[in-house]
Amino acid sequence: MDDLFNSFMNGPDENGRFGDFGGRFVSETLMPLILDLEEEYERAKVDPEFHAEMDDLWKHYVGRPSPLYYAERMTEALGGAKIYLKRDELNHTGAHKINNVLGQILLARRMGKTRIIAETGAGQHGVATATVCARFGLECIVYMGAHDVERQAPNVFRMKLLGAKVVPVTSGRGTLKDAMNDALRDWVTNVRDTFYCIGTVAGPHPYPAMVRDFQAIIGKEVREQLPEHEGEGRLPDTIIAAIGGGSNAMGLFFPFLDDDSVNIVGVEAGGKGVNEKMEHCASLTGGRPGVLHGNRTYLLQDDDGQILEGFSISAGLDYPGIGPEHSWLHDIGRAQYVSITDTEALEAFQFCCTQEGIIPALEPSHALAHVMKMAPTLPKDHIIVMNMCGRGDKDIFTVAKALGVDMSESD
Amino acid sequence: MTRIDAKFAALKAEGKKAFVSYVMAGDPNYEQSLEIVKGLPAAGVDVIELGLPFTDPMADGETIQLAGQRALEGGMTLQKTLDLATEFRKEDDTTPIVLMGYYNPIYSRGVDTFLADAKAAGIDGLIVVDLPPEEDSELCIPAQAAGLNFIRLATPTTDDKRLPKVLQNTSGFVYYVSVTGVTGAAEAEAGDVGPEVARIKASTDLPVIVGFGINTPEKSEAIASIADGAVVGSAIVKKIGEGESTADVLAFVKTLADGAHRA
Numbered sequence: 001m002d003d004l005f006n007s008f009m010n011g012p013d014e015n016g017r018f019g020d021f022g023g024r025f026v027s028e029t030l031m032p033l034i035l036d037l038e039e040e041y042e043r044a045k046v047d048p049e050f051h052a053e054m055d056d057l058w059k060h061y062v063g064r065p066s067p068l069y070y071a072e073r074m075t076e077a078l079g080g081a082k083i084y085l086k087r088d089e090l091n092h093t094g095a096h097k098i099n100n101v102l103g104q105i106l107l108a109r110r111m112g113k114t115r116i117i118a119e120t121g122a123g124q125h126g127v128a129t130a131t132v133c134a135r136f137g138l139e140c141i142v143y144m145g146a147h148d149v150e151r152q153a154p155n156v157f158r159m160k161l162l163g164a165k166v167v168p169v170t171s172g173r174g175t176l177k178d179a180m181n182d183a184l185r186d187w188v189t190n191v192r193d194t195f196y197c198i199g200t201v202a203g204p205h206p207y208p209a210m211v212r213d214f215q216a217i218i219g220k221e222v223r224e225q226l227p228e229h230e231g232e233g234r235l236p237d238t239i240i241a242a243i244g245g246g247s248n249a250m251g252l253f254f255p256f257l258d259d260d261s262v263n264i265v266g267v268e269a270g271g272k273g274v275n276e277k278m279e280h281c282a283s284l285t286g287g288r289p290g291v292l293h294g295n296r297t298y299l300l301q302d303d304d305g306q307i308l309e310g311f312s313i314s315a316g317l318d319y320p321g322i323g324p325e326h327s328w329l330h331d332i333g334r335a336q337y338v339s340i341t342d343t344e345a346l347e348a349f350q351f352c353c354t355q356e357g358i359i360p361a362l363e364p365s366h367a368l369a370h371v372m373k374m375a376p377t378l379p380k381d382h383i384i385v386m387n388m389c390g391r392g393d394k395d396i397f398t399v400a401k402a403l404g405v406d407m408s409e410s411d
Numbered sequence: 412m413t414r415i416d417a418k419f420a421a422l423k424a425e426g427k428k429a430f431v432s433y434v435m436a437g438d439p440n441y442e443q444s445l446e447i448v449k450g451l452p453a454a455g456v457d458v459i460e461l462g463l464p465f466t467d468p469m470a471d472g473e474t475i476q477l478a479g480q481r482a483l484e485g486g487m488t489l490q491k492t493l494d495l496a497t498e499f500r501k502e503d504d505t506t507p508i509v510l511m512g513y514y515n516p517i518y519s520r521g522v523d524t525f526l527a528d529a530k531a532a533g534i535d536g537l538i539v540v541d542l543p544p545e546e547d548s549e550l551c552i553p554a555q556a557a558g559l560n561f562i563r564l565a566t567p568t569t570d571d572k573r574l575p576k577v578l579q580n581t582s583g584f585v586y587y588v589s590v591t592g593v594t595g596a597a598e599a600e601a602g603d604v605g606p607e608v609a610r611i612k613a614s615t616d617l618p619v620i621v622g623f624g625i626n627t628p629e630k631s632e633a634i635a636s637i638a639d640g641a642v643v644g645s646a647i648v649k650k651i652g653e654g655e656s657t658a659d660v661l662a663f664v665k666t667l668a669d670g671a672h673r674a
Binding site for chain 1: 480545588597
């Protein structure tokens, strides 16, 4: 662990690269802004006051640390490995997203920025951003694909209640990637007073590293909490998380990258199946490297380098790219990436509800579906830690529809 | 010396300012797009910027976004964009063509293959919006080695500290983006732009042309008078999007070109 030369935790390099991935592929107008941001982040990183303020808010406002919970009934039902759930769905706003938002908003305040913009897909990042902006009295504008505005109405209303302006994005196909395009267009226009709060470990350097660092609290807590259950020094044998852009997964994985004994698994959204019809969002299993939204990473794209739309039952995984650090971990083989279909995720969703009394979001349901595949094949002393990155309240309408239940009926 | 260098040298000798026009390749379809591009030199266009369509044009406003969508829906590709340039070159061997777009379609084809194909198609320079100087090793350096100009954007956020870095590997000309924002959104004021152009010209011998927000012959003239030339994109693309005939589009281009040439 102390051997810096053989560490997986040194990335990115000074050019924001993880191997060949990452970088700063932005227009000249934005370049000075991201250099300023990098400088300020480097200062904040070593400033005890910054960390003290964040720790205080994490504890009293977000409710950290989130519990590490032994899922006993699930473990028994699957009959193999011992399953722990990292309960990040218990955070304020119901997902891991707020870990990162708090860090970025504190940074925006240090930089004197008064106007916060964000993109959102399912609305979780938008809600977290609107929440923290309300907490600090900052103007908040959230770009959301028109299609998502329609299918995530409760989150749109939440953001409005919190005082944010939600801008439905109709450019392109009106999805998460188009929302990110429009947020970048806003930023390029309002360069002086605006801070772009990106919701995942993607975008131009320093975002992938910065968001990872803010989310790494997830993995750090797991390192401290598992010994409380399993005895001193015990590390998980497998850690597993769902991946859209990949922020909750990077947050869980990062503190374990140099622990050779820890098997790392990322679960992508396989939609209707990873095939040539591209009805999935599995950038690593079904895409190839390209450049979009400021970084080089695996992308869903056609032969001409045009970006394709992803497909998933989970709006939070519906992004044609993935954080560059995941692309790198994939290529060097440090982490393993698999995909789970909509159908498998729906089964896991229901299994979790009835076995543990936890209604999971559709995003971690993908991770859980893979846990359900692997746990029975592993010995009982094998410990799996899965990140329960969000709660499922937002998804009950989608799930009802997929299961053919009419919610307007009362019984 | 590329066609770009030759063109600017000739304009300088004549004491004329440059008029640069942008159109999206394949908009509204391949045939009409080719017809429009072929008519640009006679309408007074000195340098043609040919847009390479991309699904995610992050630095462009609605007008050019929609042009890219029309082109892609009509089956436009990087190859067909190069084909269009090849066709144009059969009749015109002097008007420079600058290919303008985003990196991914180029990266997807492979940089070396792309550069060889672009050169063969008669492309003279590249403007790739999402490749700042920090990423020069990707395409800028290989393009210069292949004999293509790499034209960089300078913007209102490019301060004195950063300017040398932006100018370092730039060739052909410098494109000054007169406003912070996307294409076609805000209006440029010659009064604000003049000092900025002077600041850039103090650091380079390259011609400095100004774009973003120019949409009338008067603005074209005003901007060209305080720089080495003016670029118009969205205003022309808007006419194409409104379904105007090739003749009407070119007549509009001519009024803008005449404006710049009066300067």
